[in-house]
Amino acid sequence: DTGVSQDPRHKITKRGQNVTFRCDPISEHNRLYWYRQTLGQGPEFLTYFQNEAQLEKSRLLSDRFSAERPKGSFSTLEIQRTEQGDSAMYLCASSSGQGGAYNSPLHFGNGTRLTVT
Amino acid sequence: GDSVTQMEGPVTLSEEAFLTINCTYTATGYPSLFWYVQYPGEGLQLLLKATKADDKGSNKGFEATYRKETTSFHLEKGSVQVSDSAVYFCALSANTGGFKTIFGAGTRLFVKA
Numbered sequence: 520d521t522g523v524s525q526d527p528r529h530k531i532t533k534r535g536q537n538v539t540f541r542c543d544p545i546s547e548h549n550r551l552y553w554y555r556q557t558l559g560q561g562p563e564f565l566t567y568f569q570n571e572a573q574l575e576k577s578r579l580l581s582d583r584f585s586a587e588r589p590k591g592s593f594s595t596l597e598i599q600r601t602e603q604g605d606s607a608m609y610l611c612a613s614s615s616g617q618g619g620a621y622n623s624p625l626h627f628g629n630g631t632r633l634t635v636t
Numbered sequence: 637g638d639s640v641t642q643m644e645g646p647v648t649l650s651e652e653a654f655l656t657i658n659c660t661y662t663a664t665g666y667p668s669l670f671w672y673v674q675y676p677g678e679g680l681q682l683l684l685k686a687t688k689a690d691d692k693g694s695n696k697g698f699e700a701t702y703r704k705e706t707t708s709f710h711l712e713k714g715s716v717q718v719s720d721s722a723v724y725f726c727a728l729s730a731n732t733g734g735f736k737t738i739f740g741a742g743t744r745l746f747v748k749a
Contacts, residue, residue, distance in 0.1 A: 523679075552736065552737075554739075559742070560741050560742070561640075561725050561727075561739030561740050561741045561742050562725075563739075564738065567735065567736055574735075575735075575736060610679075612680075622668045622685075622687045622729070624682040624685060625672075625682070626681075626682075627672075627679040627681065628679055629678070630679065
């Protein structure tokens with residue numbers, strides 16, 4: 520178990536640019552989640568994959584955001600035409616689904632901190 | 637929709653003091669309840685969980701009991717240490733919620749030596 524890894528750790532970009540983040544979940548986990556966290560708040564759900572299928576998307580996820588998990592392993596989150604309001608920590612988590620999908624705890628990566636200037 | 641409300645911080649305690657962080661929830665289904673902790677410079681990690689009413693989750697001296705009648709899952713520890721200084725998040729995951737986990741806003745705990 521090497522843990523969930525996210526890349527990059529930090530990203531500074533100018534408004535209007537596109538950015539892409541990568542998440543590598545724990546290898547045997549089939550569920551992968553993206554969350555966004557701003558200062559002083561808890562993580563907010565963005566989207567969720569079971570294997571390669573994207574099963575749910577939050578209304579927070581505008582059409583500038585897209586996520587993929589092409590082979591059911593790593594995932595990417597792309598933000599197009601970034602805005603200053605997109606500045607946040609983007610967290611990836613995975614879970615095994617053992618004991619039931621909603622009983623299974625999340626294992627988080629350390630996040631990618633995005634700053635849009 | 638489902639939601640979690642936890643007490644605002646920061647909470648500042650002296651070492652060996654008793655800790656309570658309140659958490660209440662609203663859910664249409666039968667949620668599982670979790671406490672996650674984020675230590676300085678680290679990612680969120682599971683502290684404890686309870687999956688049905690009256691279950692008690694425990695870990696590292698922390699405890700929380702799933703109270704369905706009061707829709708609460710308060711976190712307690714009898715004697716805190718400086719190393720417990722962190723942000724604590726209460727969370728739920730419901731079988732009617734599409735398997736996503738919903739988090740409270742977090743409570744920052746400072747423990748003074």
